Amino acid sequence: MDNQTVYKIKDSVDLFLSDEKYLMAYYMNTRQRKSFKINKEMILLIEQIDGKHTVQELKDYMTVHHQSDNESVAFVLALMESNRLITDTKVKDNILSVEEHERYSRQINYFSEFLGSEEEGIYGQKKLMNAHVLIFGCGAIGGNIAMELVMAGVKNITLYDYDTVACSDVSRHMYFREEHIGEGKVAALKEELYKIDHSVEVYAIEESMNPYSDIEGYIKEADFVINTLDEPYIGYTSSKISRCCIQYNIPHYIAGGFDAHLASTGELIIPHVTPCVECYAGHFKETLKGWKPKEHPVRERYTEIGGLASMSLFSASFAAIEIIKYIAGLVNISEEYKVRGELLFTDLSLTYLNVMKNNNCPVCGGDGI
Ligand SMILES: [Zn+2]
Structure with a gap:
């Protein structure tokens, strides 16, 4: 992760909050659920991970509005990435052409969820194509x-x-x-x-x-x-x-x-x-x-199967x-x-x-x- 990375909450993840203390992630592709203990600052950070703000902008926002330090923001983002809650919006894809990526985007998304990262999903797609x-x-x-x-x-x-x-x-x-x-x-x-x-x-x-x-x-x-x-x-x-x-x-x-x-x-x-x-x-x-086939008296019985x-x-x-x-x-x-x-x-x-x-x-x- 660098400060120019732009993350978004993955399209395939639904988030639910309970008592403002727990975050439950539901992974739609794999049908898995995971729960995380969460605080108010983390909820506010999540609201900003919209695929538009860079990591630097997220850090600045959290510092100005909620007095969070940069290390804490980076730690939470890394944790969310390792748990496949967020994804880098600019995956470097030099494996497929733009047209191929577009054509198979839905299944790459699907493969990625099971394989762990979008890059691995792209490799999975390439294996099929080869x-x-x-x-x-x-x-x-x-x-x-x-x-x-x-x-x-x-x-x-x-x-x-x-x-x-x-x-x-x-x-x-x-x-x-x-x-x-x-x-x-x-x-x-x-x-x-x-x-x-x-x-x-x-x-x-x-x-x-x-x-x-x-x-x-x-x-x-x-x-x-x-x-x-x-x-x-x-x-x-x-x-x-x-x-x-x-x-x-x-x-x-x-x-x-x-x-x-x-x-x-x-x-x-x-x-x-x-x-x-x-x-x-x-x-x-x-x-x-011990079972012996008994000859069927009707010769051409396939028509009834x-x-x-x-x-x-x-x-x-x-x-x-x-x-x-x-x-x-x-x-x-x-x-x-x-x-x-x-x-x-x-x-x-x-x-x-x-x-x-x-x-x-x-x-x-x-x-x-
Ligand atoms: Zn065998």
Whole structure:
């Protein structure tokens, strides 16, 4: 802090006074509250921290009107800054352009609150802009995640899907229109992503996955991988993708194609930290031990397994939040994670599976990081 610094009470902080003795700060972004013991002079000082007065002007004001010394004013300001109540109005941003800063200002504000300072928030935004994200599957979940990530500032994205837009896709995807029916899903989505951000680099891979598909080259190029590919089968594509990601230490998210689970939260997989796809497979094998699948007499039953666009959007948005948090550096890897969960349509309850990382897992066990 120097005497020319101009502070303001942060926009995202609400202040409340009790008996003129206690100040309660409510941090709107993080929903935290903090209480401080306060005196009359401090209340008067706070009233002057309006984003217009320099530190010198605050000191002068307090000296003239309330006989406070400069050291006390500087001490209170430093305390308020370390508690994220006030912020320097002139953050030196040589990381983003003026346009980029303006475009992402709201989320930089948000990141800053969790990361501790506006500068760190800007770095978080830059991490998103530098990340190369690979998405397997451009269905209702994968496609919507792509849209949300590009809106958040991801500039490099690879889309992998071979399918074409069908009539039923128009009622489930936020971006497919009647005019897209028959068009390749990847091409139609790419068009929409450019509409959000004309500077985004979109790489299209129009392929279907099979046991011989060589996906290693694509995965090695990515900083983050998302799987929503339900053909030939989500368990298979997730296993193939997760094994490869673990090998190259690439974080990934299994986000869609969950058979009968219609509003699943999916799961973030950080190699050697959280359970991998094989850990989940082992968990299910153990839980379902003794249960044998009975062949269903109806062959083509998939038509009765339905869902709403809103439920796919819930899954996509949940995944996008976790992915943005991870890439921007808001995830503390020493904390416990939410693993796979599901939103129940009837009572809107959200339940999570209790799956632990298997330290003897043949894919991610052993010598982790
Ligand atoms: Zn594992």
